[in-house]
Amino acid sequence: MDITELSKQYDFTGKTVVLTGGTGVLGREMASGLVGLGAKVAVLDRNTEIPEDYQTKVEAGPGKYLVVSGDVLDRSRLEDARELIVSAFGQINCLINAAGGNHPAATTKPEQVFSDLPEDALQFTLDLNLLGTILPCQVFGKEMIKHQSGSIVNITSMAAERPLTRIPAYAAAKAGVSNFTRWLAVHMAQEYSPEIRVNALAPGFFLTSQNRFLLMEEDEKTLTARGRQIISHTPLARFGMPEDLLGTLFWLLSDASRFVTGIIVPVDGGFSAYSGV
Numbered sequence: 001m002d003i004t005e006l007s008k009q010y011d012f013t014g015k016t017v018v019l020t021g022g023t024g025v026l027g028r029e030m031a032s033g034l035v036g037l038g039a040k041v042a043v044l045d046r047n048t049e050i051p052e053d054y055q056t057k058v059e060a061g062p063g064k065y066l067v068v069s070g071d072v073l074d075r076s077r078l079e080d081a082r083e084l085i086v087s088a089f090g091q092i093n094c095l096i097n098a099a100g101g102n103h104p105a106a107t108t109k110p111e112q113v114f115s116d117l118p119e120d121a122l123q124f125t126l127d128l129n130l131l132g133t134i135l136p137c138q139v140f141g142k143e144m145i146k147h148q149s150g151s152i153v154n155i156t157s158m159a160a161e162r163p164l165t166r167i168p169a170y171a172a173a174k175a176g177v178s179n180f181t182r183w184l185a186v187h188m189a190q191e192y193s194p195e196i197r198v199n200a201l202a203p204g205f206f207l208t209s210q211n212r213f214l215l216m217e218e219d220e221k222t223l224t225a226r227g228r229q230i231i232s233h234t235p236l237a238r239f240g241m242p243e244d245l246l247g248t249l250f251w252l253l254s255d256a257s258r259f260v261t262g263i264i265v266p267v268d269g270g271f272s273a274y275s276g277v
């Protein structure tokens with residue numbers, strides 16, 4: 001292979017990327033990175049509000065940026081979004097499933113033990129993470145099947161392989177996302193096209209609005225006991241920053257990983273490698 005060709009594989013000019021949960025903390029970083037590499041990024045999110053300075057920054061990139069209101073649990077709205085995105089940007093090349101998270105009421109606490117976790121909070125968490133990954137793969141995957149090519153990246157979690165304490169539904173749902181990633185990788189390659197690849201990113205611990213209450217005390221400076229435990233189990237000794245995900249994400253989306261499918265890549269500062277001794 002001509003090595004200069006390899007360096008061009010991170011040029012996403014002309015490629016359409018659908019990004020669910022794209023107005024969230026990690027999604028915003030992914031969108032701006034991809035627009036910076038020339039991609040046409042269609043963000044699909046329940047929340048379409050984004051800070052003005054972010055909008056200005058992302059729209060200055062060489063690529064294009066479109067925010068579409070949608071719900072990853074509503075198939076007919078996903079289908080409407082697909083029509084809109086295809087007519088605005090053309091063929092869908094990539095899908096990132098970043099909509100997800102834990103419902104605070106699905107977290108065990110001294111005042112809310114496992115037996116009392118409310119069913120609606122458990123169901124919300126299971127649905128958002130697992131069904132909310134499967135439905136977009138069905139709807140946007142159909143476009144990839146039509147064109148016989150595409151790359152899907154799901155966002156799973158450290159909680160998938162070894163469940164973290166206190167968040168049983170989130171851990172179970174992300175285990176489902178990892179399992180489904182492997183299933184869909186085989187299914188797409190065998191039933192449709194070896195040019196359709198499916199992989200996942202497993203971020204370690206990134207300080208965001210969803211988990212801040214678990215990791216930082218109210219003073220915003222002191223780590224909670226859980227925060228301290230995580231850092232002491234992370235060989236690189238810090239929380240992740242959203243931009244830490246980008247290199248791996250670009251690699252999985254692009255042809256640089258063209259012989260890679262069905263894998264889960266931890267981006268975790270070494271958390272998953274460390275036994276604690």
Ligand SMILES: NC(=O)c1ccc[n+]([C@@H]2O[C@H](COP(=O)([O-])OP(=O)(O)OC[C@H]3O[C@@H](n4cnc5c(N)ncnc54)[C@H](O)[C@@H]3O)[C@@H](O)[C@H]2O)c1
Binds near residue numbers: 046072102132205
């Ligand atoms: N932050 C971390 O440390 C961390 C670690 C591991 C995995 N993750 C995963 O990364 C992904 C992104 O997390 P984040 O930290 O950016 O969270 P976030 O809450 O900032 O972003 C999630 C986004 O998903 C959107 N969303 C929620 N429900 C939706 C629905 N039904 N339809 C469409 N959009 C919906 C939200 O509006 C939000 O913009 C999630 O799947 C999360 O579980 C995060």
